[in-house]
Amino acid sequence: MRIDASKCIGCGQCRPFCIMQVIDFTRSEKGKVHCVVNEDECVDCEICYRAKVCPVDALKQPETQWPRSIRGTFSNPLAIHKETKVPGRGTEEMKTNDITNRYERGFAGMSAELGRPGIGARLRDAEKVFMALAPLGVEFEPQNPLTNLLEDPKTGKMKEEVLNEKVLSCIVETIIPLDRILEVLDAMEKVAKTIDSVFSIDLVCRADEDLSVPSLKVMEAGHRWYTRNGKTNIGLGHLNVKGADR
Ligand code: SF4
Ligand code: SF4
DSSP, X not given: OEEOTTTOOOOOTTGGGOTTOOEEXXXXXXXXXXXXXOXXXXXXXXXXXXXXXXXXXXXXXXXXXXXXXXXXXXXXXXXXXXXXXXXXXXXXXXXXXXXXXXXXXXXXXXXXXXXXXXXXXXXXXXXXXXHHHGGGTOEEOTTSTTGGGEEETTTTEEOGGGTTOEXXXXXXXEEEEGGGHHHHHHHHHHHHTTOSSOEEEEEEOOOOTTSOOHHHHHHHHTTXXXXXXXXXXXXXXXXXXXXXXX
């Protein structure tokens, strides 16, 4: 994101909308106060722009080239990854496993989320996670846009030119047999200590017929800490119930 200094009146209205807190006041040589974006720390999420608070239309998202373009596609929820045709930072299936059956019985989805909430992550940290997990021979989810940035899936090395790019958040996704959960968890916990951002681990699997959760049994047997979360998308903001618009 960029602010046109010739238009900006330094009202500061856009600053509270910047989740990365990278919009700041400055003073020009002629003494005029205006705002600037620290473009190295900005993730091109366009939240400040979409807030429509600028009274003089000074905020502009310049067209970005590779690899800078990665920032917008991972951080702007309206952007769609051209490789996977999925908007956002991960795959849809992690949230919709009960419909897609992506994680079959006996398997779990395990992922490391970097950068959320509100910190952001450089992709060099994602590479650390890939390189910690690749030697275990885990399968990286091919539909995840981050997987597409790998130079070598066998070593977890990412394309050199993307490493300094910063995104709002990203997810390293794997599919593993249930009996490897603790091994992968150990590797994730170890690499987490080297990550310069928020780091959280997701574990997703299909519930059994008796509604028990196989992955949680593995965690309990290994005396490992976890919190149990569920997410239900009820489509707030969408009038998709017949008669709801009356
Ligand atoms: S695009 Fe996002 S990170 Fe960049 S200045 Fe705007 S709100 Fe902040
Ligand atoms: S809202 Fe517009 S005029 Fe006000 S500080 Fe931000 S860019 Fe400048």
